[in-house]
Amino acid sequence: MTRIYYVSQSVISKNHKELKNNHASCDYIISKELTSEIDPRFGRAAYFIIVDPETMENEVVENTQNLNLAQGAGIQAGKTIVDNNVDVVITGNCGPKAFRVLQSANIKIITGVTGPIMDAIVKFKDGTLQATQQANVEGHWV
Numbered sequence: 001m002t003r004i005y006y007v008s009q010s011v012i013s014k015n016h017k018e019l020k021n022n023h024a025s026c027d028y029i030i031s032k033e034l035t036s037e038i039d040p041r042f043g044r045a046a047y048f049i050i051v052d053p054e055t056m057e058n059e060v061v062e063n064t065q066n067l068n069l070a071q072g073a074g075i076q077a078g079k080t081i082v083d084n085n086v087d088v089v090i091t092g093n094c095g096p097k098a099f100r101v102l103q104s105a106n107i108k109i110i111t112g113v114t115g116p117i118m119d120a121i122v123k124f125k126d127g128t129l130q131a132t133q134q135a136n137v138e139g140h141w142v
Contacts, residue, residue: 032060034117040092043074050084053121074098081107090120090129099135111136 032047034056039045044063051058061084063077074094078101081089089102090110102109108131113120123129 034058034121036117038090038092038113038115038117038120040114042089042091042094043077043098045077048077048080048084049117050086051117051121053125072097075101078102078105081105088124088131090124093137094135095137096135 032049034049034051046063048061048063049058050061061080063080065076075097078098081102082105086107088108088110090113092111092113094102094109094111099109110124110129111132113123113129120129
């Protein structure tokens with residue numbers, strides 16, 4: 001089963017073998033629903049949602065422990081993603097420290113994604129979204 005890890009306001013993929021063939025991805029979202037808007041803040045998303053893009057089965061992982069950290073929220077959120085065996089992260093923005101944590105675990109990162117998570121899943125599955133090779137914001141940008 002291919003699973004996608006969504007960050008309540010961000011999309012992330014779990015058990016992803018090939019980005020386009022297995023359609024694993026992850027989005028960052030504000031609420032716990034697939035109809036929620038993608039949160040632009042990867043490290044400070046309230047939730048991560050793991051989704052199987054084929055069946056749309058999902059589970060929610062809380063990220064509330066990182067919401068009020070003075071620093072290190074991206075690193076801790078990245079570790080949460082790694083611990084959940086995610087393969088692709090789809091998010092609005094990802095800073096350099098979180099990006100390094102994810103990249104060191106061979107997780108593909110797709111940034112600049114906005115709108116509902118369901119739309120991001122469709123775009124990922126049809127190959128519209130492409131992984132990036134660098135963070136798209138500086139640390140502590142919020």
